[in-house]
Amino acid sequence: MAIRLENVGIAVRDLDATIAFFTDLGLTLVGRDTVSGEWADTAVGLDGNHARIALLSTPDGHGRIELFEYLHPDAIETEPTLPNEIGMHRVALAVDDLDAALAVAARHGCHPLRGVATYEDVYRLTYLRGPSGILVMLAEDLRAGRPDG
Structure with missing residues (x-):
């Protein structure tokens, strides 16, 4: 199948x-x-x-x-999902310029939950709360411009 x-x-x-x-x-x-x-x-x-x-x-x-x-039927409001809750969690988007993506998100009133992190010099990433409380992860691959990436 x-x-x-x-x-x-x-x-x-x-x-x-x-x-x-x-x-x-x-x-x-x-x-x-x-x-x-x-x-x-x-x-x-x-x-x-x-x-x-x-x-x-x-x-x-x-x-x-x-x-x-x-x-x-009428939409049912719920508390925004937390990163450690069981169930549908987040939408993850790979971006080529995290700072530019964060500037776009800020124009919509959406900001990182805590800040921007770097994972092992491989990714810069953050979670933010998008429209309707949607958790959105934005990640920039730092290897993209490197000869070995």
């Missing part, structure tokens, strides 16, 4: 603000739609399922994120 990851789905409070955040970071908006009806109820397991959705893709075309803004 062949298998591949299609996308990661994230329910959000404000679809337009979340699209702006991710497209400003460099993802591409593939499409938007509104879904509802019996097929959506069956697939998702919610009666009266009605949501605005958007699909975004990384520039290399391999990673995709599907965003959902629920119109019905």
Whole structure:
């Protein structure tokens, strides 16, 4: 049986603000739609399922994120996920310029949880809280410009 990851789905409070955040970071908006009806109820397991959705893709075309803004049933607010909680955790994005990515995130009011770390002179990385409390890891590969990287 062949298998591949299609996308990661994230329910959000404000679809337009979340699209702006991710497209400003460099993802591409593939499409938007509104879904509802019996097929959506069956697939998702919610009666009266009605949501605005958007699909975004990384520039290399391999990673995709599907965003959902629920119109019905009402979205349920939860506490933001902590890095050590069990369950869906974070979206990790590789960037070629961490400082530039952090400047983009700051324009959306999103800042590192604690700061920027360097892992064994291999990665500079940080976690930040994105729109709707989404944990986003940004990582810059420091080997990218080196002859051995």
